[in-house]
Amino acid sequence: MRKVTAILLAAVLVVSMTIPSIADAQVSTRIKDVAKVQGVRSNQLVGYGLVVGLNGTGDDSNKSKFTIQSIGNMLKSFGVIIDATQVKTKNVAAVMVTANLPPFAKAGDTIDITVSSMGDAKNLQGGTLLQTPLRAANGQVYAVGQGAVSTGGYVAGNGGASQRKNFPTAGNVPNGALVEREVPMSFTDKDNEKITLSLSQPDFTTANRISEAIGQNFGQIALPQDPGTVTVEIPSYYSNNLVAFIAAIEELSITPDNAAKVVINERTGTVVVGGNVTIDQVAVAQGGLTVKIGQTKNVSQPSPFSYGDTVVTTDTSVEVKEKPAGLVELPDSSSVGDVVASLNAVGATPRDIISILQAIKAAGALHAELQIM
Structure with missing residues (x-):
């Protein structure tokens, strides 16, 4: 993966060499x-609900006590009184429902909602979200969600082997919430x-x-x-x-203006240089030093009738190889195109470029904010 990233970045840098200066290309x-x-802003909504109709992949009734209580409260609202100790929740999962209410949404409009398991359910695939009030930070209900949950993933397995795609414990209900109240704006x-x-x-x-x-x-x-x-x-x-x-x-x-910035991701070797980055005159040398240390085992035999002992000796060899270093001088007030072209001229890899930019910044020659992710 890192090799592919380095190759892609190298291709981007080569293309950048053909651009005289990104800073010169002012974009409106x-x-x-x-x-x-x-x-003009959106508002966050949240609610607690139940997803039913699962194929034995719901919450464990021995661990998710809140799911059992929720089922009991829901059935009680329909006039059904049950013994909570007899409830099995394998086909039911307790979930949190979230949504963003866009600005100027009117009563009767529909919005998308996200459903996420909060218990130990293994899969929400095939489930249906029961009617769930969605409240804003002020505690008032602004929408009601309900509908079939689409997870966009799956979990399949047998005999200890399984495969999973995406996260089946979270899903969406497109247009699953009905706006009940407008937000004054x-x-x-x-x-x-x-x-x-x-x-x-x-x-x-x-x-x-x-x-x-x-x-x-x-x-x-x-x-x-x-x-x-x-x-x-x-x-x-x-x-x-x-x-x-x-x-x-x-x-x-x-034409918006932005501060000069260089963003570096050391994990992936990605370097993004802003178009208005400049540097003072500086010389950059790039090369490599390889030190190889080897050991050889030898057996030392005593002379005949000398009553000596056979011993094992170790010979150590040291080999040093140094690649020729490339030296390039970057002129004063170089643009990003000049920097990229010059660093490519010395054969710098993405990792080398990261180190070089950090060194130039430490020398006080890089006039930009250096942000390391």
């Missing part, structure tokens, strides 16, 4: 892709005069460019409050059509 993007209107200030844009990646330059792009199209109505937010006044001619105003802002193009 929509405001919609780098910022969102503050107040406001994306303007209390006077309905302003909206606030929240940047996905807070940055002073990007926030200022958003303000300038809005100003060029609608006049001086936008003001950056901090690197993460930009407030926008609502023009009077858009006061009754706020959706069209926000849509027009979202379609404006800007």
Whole structure:
């Protein structure tokens, strides 16, 4: 797997050598892709329920006491009184049900839900989730889930051998929850005069460019409050059509700015270098030293009639091999394309590149944040 990763990374680096400079290729993007209107958000829902109809792969009745209690409470609501000690739960599993309620979801809409076993059930495949209220953090019910569980996996085995695909103790119910209540949502200030844009990646330059792009199209109505937010006044001619105003802002193009960063994953040998990474003048040498130590066993025989003893001796040999090191000088303010091309010129492997970048950073020549995963 590591060999394949190294080969793929090497291919990416070779392709990068043909690019003069990633930093020179300024890419424009929509405001919609780098910022969102503050107040427009989803809400998490959670519930506790039962999955029935399992083929003997449910909770163990001797261990999952809460499952037995849940079955008793559910049957009691239907007017059935049972002895909890007589309940067997092999075909039933207690589960937690989670969902994300999207913004502006209306009563009657359907959303997907995730069902996860919380007991010792082995498989939820073929089960059906019974009606489960889904609550938000305030404790109120906003949706109700029910339906057949799709695990997308399986467990098969016999005689001690088994095979498993994915995780059959968790599954989904597509469109399995019915929204019962809307979440009140406001994306303007209390006077309905302003909206606030929240940047996905807070940055002073990007926030200022958003303000300038809005100003060029609608006049001086936008003001950056901090690197993460930009407030926008609502023009009077858009006061009754706020959706069209926000849509027009979202379609404006800007060139986002990002801090120089180099991300390294030492486990996989992956190196991702940002396009605006530069370095000072520095020389890099890359080579390898191999030391081989060997031992040979010899038998020493005494001379005839010397009354000596036969002994075993050890001869030790040391062999040192050093590959010719490649030396390359990286010019001042090199771009990422120059760095990649130069490191490839000395035949550096992905592992070598990681070590070289760390050394350049330690020398103070790499003008970027070095993030190691």
